[in-house]
Amino acid sequence: MRGRVISDNTDTLMGMRLAGMEGVIAHTRDEALAALSEAMHQEGVAVVLITEKLAALCESEVLELKMHVAEPLLVTIPDRHGTSDMTAAISRYLAETVGIHI
Numbered sequence: 001m002r003g004r005v006i007s008d009n010t011d012t013l014m015g016m017r018l019a020g021m022e023g024v025i026a027h028t029r030d031e032a033l034a035a036l037s038e039a040m041h042q043e044g045v046a047v048v049l050i051t052e053k054l055a056a057l058c059e060s061e062v063l064e065l066k067m068h069v070a071e072p073l074l075v076t077i078p079d080r081h082g083t084s085d086m087t088a089a090i091s092r093y094l095a096e097t098v099g100i101h102i
Helices: 010-018 029-040 052-057 059-068 086-097
Strands: 002-007 022-025 045-051 073-077
Touching (some): 002 010, 010 022, 029 045, 029 059, 045 052, 059 073
Parallel strands (some): 002 022, 002 045, 045 073
């Protein structure tokens, strides 16, 4: 079982490499989508981590994968600059996927 990281900065990627995860750096929407597609279709990958900034660049595609693809698990992570308002993110995710507004 392996994990892949798609990061917008070297610091996050290096930190994840110390934890044993390989990955790539992406700066544009096209680079992020290409890396995401490659990671999601790679044999033996169980978890794909993508930084918030990149997930925001391709928000509809990330949401579609989270809702309809069971494996590998796609997880949005904060980058080195911290996280956005996680309460709002969780509330938005519940509203979009389940229809519950809190």
